[in-house]
Amino acid sequence: MCGWSSDMTPEPDADEVVRVAILDDHAVIVDGISSWIADHSPDLEVVIRTTQWLDLIRHPDFPVDLVLMDLQLGDTVSIESRIRACRAAGAIVVVVTAVDDDASRERCLAAGADAFVSKTLPVDAVVAAARRALRGERASRASGDRAGASQAGDAGPVVAAPPDAGLSAAERRAVELYVQGVSTADVAASMEVGYETAKTYLRRARDKYARVGRPAGRRSELIRRAAEDGMLE
Structure with missing residues (x-):
């Protein structure tokens, strides 16, 4: 501690x-x-x-x-x-x-x-x-503070599953990429689709989340939705 x-x-x-x-x-x-x-x-x-x-x-x-x-x-x-x-x-x-x-x-x-x-x-x-x-002073991978003990976590309370937004496989993949902090253009490149196609996948995903009462208009909200749906595992 x-x-x-x-x-x-x-x-x-x-x-x-x-x-x-x-x-x-x-x-x-x-x-x-x-x-x-x-x-x-x-x-x-x-x-x-x-x-x-x-x-x-x-x-x-x-x-x-x-x-x-x-x-x-x-x-x-x-x-x-x-x-x-x-x-x-x-x-x-x-x-x-x-x-x-x-x-x-x-x-x-x-x-x-x-x-x-x-x-x-x-x-x-x-x-x-x-x-x-x-201040922007990022730690070096070669050095740092050391600790000697191991830590075990408790499972904690069970969280109820949110309503399913019904994303398609392509929409889900676009969200998975986007919430990692990349641009829509990078999403398109990773999925090997056009920019407008990637943009459409993300828009449709946001719309579907909104329809089930799960706001996703901002990136931070979309990150929450992705985590809730297990996309960050």
Whole structure:
């Protein structure tokens, strides 16, 4: 678990408050980091605190500016998919983990995480790493903080399945590609179809989601729909 330290003073140069989400399957971690940030970092505001991936992306305050995310959760969505979804929504991602090995670090950074830090560090060090990421100082794949323990997640409550939008195979594939943060032109190239065809697939998918009461007009909303339908696994 992250240790608590009180010797860090907030950075005074932030012009705007950074909106933060904390995702960890241990509520004590979520509450502890949230409390530390509230007490010591007025330029950061924790707007989402959750132990469940779907609760994060369904939250009305998502997307946020910064996500502090546990590596291992008790669900089937891979860390790569979670990172890519948050990055596609415009968030900086810091993976905070008790799992310390080069393969996990490589997986996270290759998927787009901006930092990979250990839960054995005090919270001020975790926040310092987050601030570096917010400044654009992305972590190197060759080095980083190390943790020695492993972490197991609880499955958590069962989430009811949302209404089926009835996407075609092509529409589903277009959505899968688009929510990774690529452009419509890149979707077309990957699917080997014309730009207008790819655009039509995405429009039809959005329309179908809307018809069953699941808004998908914005990319962040489409990311939520994709996660709910298992496209990010």
